[in-house]
Amino acid sequence: MRNIVAAPRPPLGDAKPMLDAQTHFEQIRDRLPGDLQARAAHLAAAEAVGLPTRRVESWHYTDLARLLKSGQATPVQAVDFSSVDAVLAHFEDGVLQAPPQAEGLEIAPFAGAISSAEAPSSAYVMAPAHVMADYNQALAQNGLLAEISGPLAPPLVVRTSGAENVHLAHHIHLAAGAKAVLVDDHMATGYANVVWDITLGEGAELTVLRSQQAGHQVGLSRVSLAAGARYKSVAMVSGGALARHEAHVTLKAAQAHAELHSAVLGHGLSKASTHADFTYTIEHQAADTSSNTSAYNVLDGHARGVFQGKIIVRPDAQRVDAQMQTRAMMLSEGAEMDAKPELEIYADDVVCAHGSAIGELDRDALFFLRSRGLDEATARHLLVAAFLEQVTSHIDETGLSEIMRGLVDTKINALLGNPSI
Amino acid sequence: MSALLEIKQLHAGIPDKPILNGLSLSINPGEVHAIMGPNGSGKSTLSYVLSGKSGYEINGGSMLFDGQELAEMTPEARAIAGLFLAFQYPLEIPGVTNMTFLKTSLNAIRRGRGEDEMDAASFLRLARAKSKALGMDDDMLRRQLNVGFSGGEKKRNEILQMAMLEPKLAILDETDSGLDIDALKTVAEGVNALRSPERGMLVITHYQRLLDFIKPDVVHVMAKGQIVKSGGPELALELEKSGYAEYSGGTEAPAGGREAHA
Ligand SMILES: Nc1ncnc2c1ncn2[C@@H]1O[C@H](COP(=O)(O)OP(=O)(O)OP(=O)(O)O)[C@@H](O)[C@H]1O
Numbered sequence A: 001m002r003n004i005v006a007a008p009r010p011p012l013g014d015a016k017p018m019l020d021a022q023t024h025f026e027q028i029r030d031r032l033p034g035d036l037q038a039r040a041a042h043l044a045a046a047e048a049v050g051l052p053t054r055r056v057e058s059w060h061y062t063d064l065a066r067l068l069k070s071g072q073a074t075p076v077q078a079v080d081f082s083s084v085d086a087v088l089a090h091f092e093d094g095v096l097q098a099p100p101q102a103e104g105l106e107i108a109p110f111a112g113a114i115s116s117a118e119a120p121s122s123a124y125v126m127a128p129a130h131v132m133a134d135y136n137q138a139l140a141q142n143g144l145l146a147e148i149s150g151p152l153a154p155p156l157v158v159r160t161s162g163a164e165n166v167h168l169a170h171h172i173h174l175a176a177g178a179k180a181v182l183v184d185d186h187m188a189t190g191y192a193n194v195v196w197d198i199t200l201g202e203g204a205e206l207t208v209l210r211s212q213q214a215g216h217q218v219g220l221s222r223v224s225l226a227a228g229a230r231y232k233s234v235a236m237v238s239g240g241a242l243a244r245h246e247a248h249v250t251l252k253a254a255q256a257h258a259e260l261h262s263a264v265l266g267h268g269l270s271k272a273s274t275h276a277d278f279t280y281t282i283e284h285q286a287a288d289t290s291s292n293t294s295a296y297n298v299l300d301g302h303a304r305g306v307f308q309g310k311i312i313v314r315p316d317a318q319r320v321d322a323q324m325q326t327r328a329m330m331l332s333e334g335a336e337m338d339a340k341p342e343l344e345i346y347a348d349d350v351v352c353a354h355g356s357a358i359g360e361l362d363r364d365a366l367f368f369l370r371s372r373g374l375d376e377a378t379a380r381h382l383l384v385a386a387f388l389e390q391v392t393s394h395i396d397e398t399g400l401s402e403i404m405r406g407l408v409d410t411k412i413n414a415l416l417g418n419p420s421i
Numbered sequence B: 001m002s003a004l005l006e007i008k009q010l011h012a013g014i015p016d017k018p019i020l021n022g023l024s025l026s027i028n029p030g031e032v033h034a035i036m037g038p039n040g041s042g043k044s045t046l047s048y049v050l051s052g053k054s055g056y057e058i059n060g061g062s063m064l065f066d067g068q069e070l071a072e073m074t075p076e077a078r079a080i081a082g083l084f085l086a087f088q089y090p091l092e093i094p095g096v097t098n099m100t101f102l103k104t105s106l107n108a109i110r111r112g113r114g115e116d117e118m119d120a121a122s123f124l125r126l127a128r129a130k131s132k133a134l135g136m137d138d139d140m141l142r143r144q145l146n147v148g149f150s151g152g153e154k155k156r157n158e159i160l161q162m163a164m165l166e167p168k169l170a171i172l173d174e175t176d177s178g179l180d181i182d183a184l185k186t187v188a189e190g191v192n193a194l195r196s197p198e199r200g201m202l203v204i205t206h207y208q209r210l211l212d213f214i215k216p217d218v219v220h221v222m223a224k225g226q227i228v229k230s231g232g233p234e235l236a237l238e239l240e241k242s243g244y245a246e247y248s249g250g251t252e253a254p255a256g257g258r259e260a261h262a
């Protein structure tokens, strides 16, 4: 893999524009497309509630206001997707550089985040009401409105870069039978509030690969799956002071299948440490639906990993199969992992399982590898890579899996070479 | 002729628990030595101390391998010098394929010896040939390291590693436990294929049967962290009949009286 090293950005400072959304709105309102009044209403609704505090259950482990003030300049490396002939939608400081073009892909001009009322299809899941989504609807300066009508041959890379505070609202719709791979390449060093509304028609298949290397991101994905649709998300957080990845996945009809896998390589000391939070609600509304979730966290320094996974099985959703796994490898005393799986099951004929294991690097495995000639650094690298491979192995596309493995490798080198970066 | 391995009065253990109590043992190039002894007598501890596992304290004595003091070497340096331990309980490592692991290991050792790394094609040929000789199919090379392997398959895989790395001294810690009779023969063939005038073997076992296939030059009885008796292959036959009672002060378990486990 070739990496382009971008110049380190200046520190985020105290993230005032985010904490003061009203001022931010005034500053950028002239540049915002769409209905300003509707935006103002969303802002008022958001401000009435305010940023989530730790008293909000799903934010218990993620103190947003504090984390927005943390962080320091991190060098980010542009991942090179040239080997897979991707089409690129590059948002630099919120500005789309050029609309992506490919057969089967239609891009509509952005005219503000779409609210429930004006959603083009009832399939959009706009619920649940979400204060961060309100902020997003008020402030979104851009977003990708993509309609994918058939099999999309090239992967669609959505790259987010820059140091400014951005709000992006993406809508991705896959028509029945459509198939696509989307890469969410997050290398922005500023604050980003990103909402992904994703709807999959009957039998549609979407794979989303995510990488976050830096910055403060509050991401919200709302995904709905029609009959036979398949959604797979494979996420890799390798840096950033805040990586909140929240997903609400609704399996609406039979044979819908969702998979969410995440890998975290957290590092850094005190305010420069990674905070990676994956919070999911997976709702099985229909019978014969399935989901599979796994979270692998490698945590060094003062890094913190959070995993909250709630599986809901609605009363008539029989024969649901839902699996959830959390694993953490703690490389330092100062690291922390909070894992909270939850099951809410209202049907009786279901198979749901969750497991959680938190441990250190396996000393016996380390000795075994050294006894086979690997020096300690190589053995540690191999064990960390093997651990995270259990996430990257879910990427079926050979070219992309090579790229993601390359990224993981580079990041492990950076981490084990200098664990306190 | 100088010994390949020369252990003198080795005292070692874990904090507050001596396990090896003045153990002496000498293996010359070309020799196969077998160690038998009751459960808990310190056989695996000896193999770990020789190969450098952390957590053990060495409180006295010496262990010279090819004239070098092992205690002063890292585990990887010992491997590079030609020491190999086939583990009693091989580990599973999900996320790394057997093939990748073997290649990383072989090349680490070659680099350590100042040799060139083996190119991918030659490596693949070698790995296939060696695994075939051990009755393992290619699928086992592609699978994750020991994950889902049966007990016997794990043991075979240890021997595959040994065959690839061609060590000067191989310590086999109960490699026969958990092997069916055919596998036992195949594994023994693998071990015998490596026998040469320069190499040595230390075979830890509870079963005389293995020694029918891998003929030892010397058989030792280990009890309470010491070698208490040494003799020829006939000693193993004797132990099979009479057990260890005479060595361990009343331990009733006869050799081979324990359930085989992998
Ligand atoms: N890390 C350890 N912690 C506590 N006790 C240990 C440890 N390692 C070894 N021992 C103890 O030291 C003694 C020797 O153990 P060892 O595994 O070397 O025996 P062994 O001769 O290989 O037995 P077996 O025939 O059952 O394999 C045992 O009593 C064992 O419980």
Ligand SMILES: [Mg+2]
Pocket (backbone or CB within 6 Å): B043, B044, B045, B088, B173, B174
């Ligand atoms: Mg033992």
